[in-house]
Amino acid sequence: MTFALYIARDTPLHRIPPAAKLLALVVAGIGVFLIPDPLWLLPLLAAIAVLFVVAQVPLGATARQLKPVAFLLVIIFLAHGAFTSWTLGVLVVLRFLLLLMMALLVSFTTRVSDMIETIETVLRPLANIGLNPAKVSLALSLALRFIPILAEMTHEIREAQRARGLDRNIIAIAVPLLVRTLRLANTLTEAIEARGWDPDPPARIRR
Amino acid sequence: MAFPTRGQTRYVAGAMIELRDIHHRFGDRIILDSVDLTIVERRVAIIGSNGSGKSTLVRLLNGLLVPHRGTVRVDGMDTRGEAKAIRRKVGFVFQDPDAQIVMPLVDEDIAFGLKNLKLSKDEIARKVEDVLSRYGLEHLRYQATHTLSAGEKQLLALSSVLVMEPDYVVFDEPMTLLDLRNKKMMATVLATLPQVAIVVTHDLDMLSGFDRVLVMDSGRIVMDGPPATAIPHYVGMMS
Ligand SMILES: Nc1ncnc2c1ncn2[C@@H]1O[C@H](COP(=O)(O)OP(=O)(O)OP(=O)(O)O)[C@@H](O)[C@H]1O
Ligand SMILES: [Mg+2]
Numbered sequence: 552m553t554f555a556l557y558i559a560r561d562t563p564l565h566r567i568p569p570a571a572k573l574l575a576l577v578v579a580g581i582g583v584f585l586i587p588d589p590l591w592l593l594p595l596l597a598a599i600a601v602l603f604v605v606a607q608v609p610l611g612a613t614a615r616q617l618k619p620v621a622f623l624l625v626i627i628f629l630a631h632g633a634f635t636s637w638t639l640g641v642l643v644v645l646r647f648l649l650l651l652m653m654a655l656l657v658s659f660t661t662r663v664s665d666m667i668e669t670i671e672t673v674l675r676p677l678a679n680i681g682l683n684p685a686k687v688s689l690a691l692s693l694a695l696r697f698i699p700i701l702a703e704m705t706h707e708i709r710e711a712q713r714a715r716g717l718d719r720n721i722i723a724i725a726v727p728l729l730v731r732t733l734r735l736a737n738t739l740t741e742a743i744e745a746r747g748w749d750p751d752p753p754a755r756i757r758r
Numbered sequence: 759m760a761f762p763t764r765g766q767t768r769y770v771a772g773a774m775i776e777l778r779d780i781h782h783r784f785g786d787r788i789i790l791d792s793v794d795l796t797i798v799e800r801r802v803a804i805i806g807s808n809g810s811g812k813s814t815l816v817r818l819l820n821g822l823l824v825p826h827r828g829t830v831r832v833d834g835m836d837t838r839g840e841a842k843a844i845r846r847k848v849g850f851v852f853q854d855p856d857a858q859i860v861m862p863l864v865d866e867d868i869a870f871g872l873k874n875l876k877l878s879k880d881e882i883a884r885k886v887e888d889v890l891s892r893y894g895l896e897h898l899r900y901q902a903t904h905t906l907s908a909g910e911k912q913l914l915a916l917s918s919v920l921v922m923e924p925d926y927v928v929f930d931e932p933m934t935l936l937d938l939r940n941k942k943m944m945a946t947v948l949a950t951l952p953q954v955a956i957v958v959t960h961d962l963d964m965l966s967g968f969d970r971v972l973v974m975d976s977g978r979i980v981m982d983g984p985p986a987t988a989i990p991h992y993v994g995m996m997s
Contacts (some may be wrong), residue, residue, distance in 0.1 A: 662866070738854055739857050
């Protein structure tokens with residue numbers, strides 16, 4: 552699993568400011584759920600497909616992201632077909648697919664750091680009620696950075712415990728994972744400090 | 759940069775770290791006991807058994823840790839009050855590369871420290887480019903950091919520190935987790951650093967080019983000299 556989907560290209564879509572892309576994503580995301588007719592969604596899907604071409608996203612990269620979800624979409628479709636109506640099934644699946652494609656498009660064309668910076672800017676007014684945007688943005692970056700590492704660590708520990716027949720024992724996995732995570736977090740804190748991170752907002756806001 | 763020498767030993771003009779009468783405890787345990795030390799040499803190694811206090815000592819050098827007693831001065835500035843300025847002067851490379859890469863992408867991680875220095879976007883971009891090409895990391899620029907090899911990760915960790923242009927770089931066992939080839943690569947990078955380097959290590963093979971070796975035992979510096987005298991002393995201690 553990776554969150555760093557960004558594909559470096561010089562296309563009009565890459566050049567749109569991240570704030571505009573995020574806003575468009577939110578608006579389009581809501582729009583998709585307000586459109587009641589699958590027939591209206593199809594041209595939208597075609598439009599998104601065109602944008603993928605414009606953004607020069609390789610087909611393989613898109614397929615890799617969609618593959619794990621495809622199964623889920625099929626289940627949703629079948630469930631709706633069996634219990635409500637096939638039309639509704641098509642509608643729901645199309646909505647999800649559209650939403651996913653749009654989110655992917657933004658991820659492929661926007662650097663994570665730019666996205667996080669945008670979120671930091673948007674949150675800035677909240678500094679007045681005690682929320683520190685710099686901290687929120689670092690937390691977001693760290694989450695993106697460490698989810699794959701935690702997944703890897705869990706995998707490694709399971710492999711090690713498998714050799715002892717303990718790979719189904721939740722304690723045998725959770726305890727070493729916790730110990731390693733704490734140690735990692737400890738060094739990480741120091742590393743962040745050592746590189747001069749300073750979360751304090753300018754004095755103007757603090758006083 | 760040229761280094762003036764005194765005998766065999768190389769110095770960096772004007773650079774100095776001073777530790778005066780350092781005592782440090784964790785709970786009741788004394789971890790550092792009356793350490794006095796002045797560092798002016800260009801390559802200083804710290805060796806000693808596990809738990810002898812090496813990591814604790816080097817954490818004092820950039821204010822990550824403030825001693826319970828005594829003072830640490832970097833170019834005259836006290837780590838007790840001027841931690842922020844000292845962080846700019848003293849870079850720190852840790853043992854575990856995974857634990858010191860902060861950002862999801864390679865170039866973002868290099869930019870992290872520069873953003874903390876509040877440099878302009880253009881300046882950040884220029885410095886990132888510089889360091890990427892200096893250490894041959896250009897092709898990894900947009901790669902997710904968790905997908906790098908251990909050697910690449912440690913090289914990135916070092917690049918992310920060096921891009922901030924510190925005057926001193928502290929390494930706490932920078933090669934312990936690396937294979938032989940990457941150890942050699944790191945040793946080469948280390949040898950060519952213009953900065954003062956203070957290196958904690960268990961790897962006695964890499965010490966030949968050092969100007970000074972400190973041997974620690976139970977929180978004290980028990981030997982202080984050139985590699986040719988300090989290493990045999992340490993080996994004797996261990997056997
Ligand atoms: N945060 C802490 N809390 C309590 N004790 C600590 C802490 N950090 C270190 N110590 C103890 O201080 C002693 C010295 O630790 P330090 O990490 O400085 O040793 P070291 O020489 O770096 O050892 P190693 O070669 O294993 O890295 C150890 O006995 C350790 O258990
Ligand atoms: Mg140590």
